[in-house]
Amino acid sequence: MSDALDALKENYFYLTDNMDDLLDRCQTVAQKQQLKADYQQATLSFYQARNKVFQANDANITQAVTQLKAAQTSLQKMTQELADVAGILNAISTAVRIGTELASMAG
Amino acid sequence: MRISDPIASRIHRRLRYGRTAALLLLFATLSACKTSTEGLAAANQLTRTSQQLSAYYSDLISQVQDTITLKQIQAEVMFESPFDTSIADQLNETRQELAQRQSLATALGNVATAYASLAGANSAADIGAAASGLAKQFEAIHKLPGGPAIPDVVGKAAELLLDQMRERKLRQSSEAISNVVKAVGTLFDAEKPLYESIDSDRIKLASEIARHLVKKENVVDLTPALAPALKPFDLTANMPVNQPPDKYRALVAEEITARSNQQISDYAATSDALSNSLMAVSEQIAKVAKRH
Numbered sequence: 001m002s003d004a005l006d007a008l009k010e011n012y013f014y015l016t017d018n019m020d021d022l023l024d025r026c027q028t029v030a031q032k033q034q035l036k037a038d039y040q041q042a043t044l045s046f047y048q049a050r051n052k053v054f055q056a057n058d059a060n061i062t063q064a065v066t067q068l069k070a071a072q073t074s075l076q077k078m079t080q081e082l083a084d085v086a087g088i089l090n091a092i093s094t095a096v097r098i099g100t101e102l103a104s105m106a107g
Numbered sequence: 108m109r110i111s112d113p114i115a116s117r118i119h120r121r122l123r124y125g126r127t128a129a130l131l132l133l134f135a136t137l138s139a140c141k142t143s144t145e146g147l148a149a150a151n152q153l154t155r156t157s158q159q160l161s162a163y164y165s166d167l168i169s170q171v172q173d174t175i176t177l178k179q180i181q182a183e184v185m186f187e188s189p190f191d192t193s194i195a196d197q198l199n200e201t202r203q204e205l206a207q208r209q210s211l212a213t214a215l216g217n218v219a220t221a222y223a224s225l226a227g228a229n230s231a232a233d234i235g236a237a238a239s240g241l242a243k244q245f246e247a248i249h250k251l252p253g254g255p256a257i258p259d260v261v262g263k264a265a266e267l268l269l270d271q272m273r274e275r276k277l278r279q280s281s282e283a284i285s286n287v288v289k290a291v292g293t294l295f296d297a298e299k300p301l302y303e304s305i306d307s308d309r310i311k312l313a314s315e316i317a318r319h320l321v322k323k324e325n326v327v328d329l330t331p332a333l334a335p336a337l338k339p340f341d342l343t344a345n346m347p348v349n350q351p352p353d354k355y356r357a358l359v360a361e362e363i364t365a366r367s368n369q370q371i372s373d374y375a376a377t378s379d380a381l382s383n384s385l386m387a388v389s390e391q392i393a394k395v396a397k398r399h
Contacts, residue, residue: 001301006300009304013307013308013311016311017311017314019181019185019315020315020318020319023185036186036188040191043194044191044193047194047197047198047201048197050201050301050304051200051201053298053301054201054204054298054301055204057294057298058204058207061207061210061211064287064290065211067283067287067290068211068214068217068218068287069214069217071218071280071287072214072217072218072221075218075221075222075280076221076224078225078276079221079225081272081276082269082272082273082276085268085272086236086269089269090240093240
């Protein structure tokens with residue numbers, strides 16, 4: 001977490017943790033209104049800054065998902081290739097069996 | 108034993124070559140099997156880790172939803188003001204970001220499944236069955252030069268060929284998968300403080316609202332807080348409704364603070380464990396790639 005985001009988080013968390021006590025200390029309605037407005041602003045500032053960090057990483061997420069999908073396709077292709085070889089072996093096996101049967105009939 | 112009969116000598120030589128070939132095949136097969144076994148173990152670990160990652164993001168998405176609700180309660184109960192919807196907008200954006208990361212975890216899980224299929228027993232069983240079938244057909248040819256040892260070697264050779272193909276494919280794919288898993292782990296580490304801040308935010312809000320409800324609104328039943336002292340004796344508290352003594356309210360407020368701190372600390376430990384799992388599985392897959 002960057003220093004700026006960390007500072008916004010600490011400020012917001014301090015106000016959240018102590019909001020009830022801070023409201024109690026306000027002596028006028030205007031002071032309470034100001035405190036609530038400041039808290040709303042602190043909340044929004046922190047949330048916006050946090051979302052910006054998330055958004056900055058979106059390109060990496062997209063790239064990783066693309067790479068993972070490519071890896072999945074490649075793995076499935078490889079598995080299919082192995083299964084195909086097993087199929088070829090089965091086909092050869094069948095051919096040998098038929099050959100043996102023909103040979104025995106000829107004998 | 109000295110063998111002078113040329114036919115017997117030829118048969119003996121063939122048997123000896125057959126045994127040597129069988130031994131070589133056995134060692135090679137064992138080596139290939141080890142790679143597949145390690146690959147399968149890595150795939151299973153990747154499956155577990157991707158499931159944990161997906162559950163982690165799913166939980167975070169729920170936490171953001173709870174935070175929106177807590178903000179509404181805070182506005183109405185503590186501030187006696189209408190809820191500022193721009194806060195909900197920001198949290199909904201956060202939720203969308205987390206949903207993208209959950210998609211990443213899902214993609215990781217799909218790769219784990221495909222990786223397990225390549226390394227796994229089902230594929231090996233198909234290949235083994237096909238190779239055995241081929242060997243049996245050769246056994247049926249009684250006049251095949253070399254006698255009965257040859258079909259067995261042919262069958263094993265076919266099986267080995269496929270095992271080695273699979274081993275090579277596992278090695279080829281493992282390096283790329285290891286790199287992507289490492290990238291996911293690096294991203295998780297970079298964003299871990301953000302995830303923890305989402306959890307802390309929810310707990311701190313809930314904690315502050317709960318303390319307010321206990322201390323100011325006086326609308327909380329405090330008797331459960333006394334249960335640890337009374338439950339062993341099958342007793343229940345009989346606290347005056349809506350007017351519990353101040354010392355009980357202070358006690359419960361302290362308990363709320365202590366438990367919220369504990370939950371924040373537990374969540375950080377969970378995040379660390381998941382981060383370690385991602386890095387460990389990346390290294391486990393990298394080892395499959397480097398195996399010769």
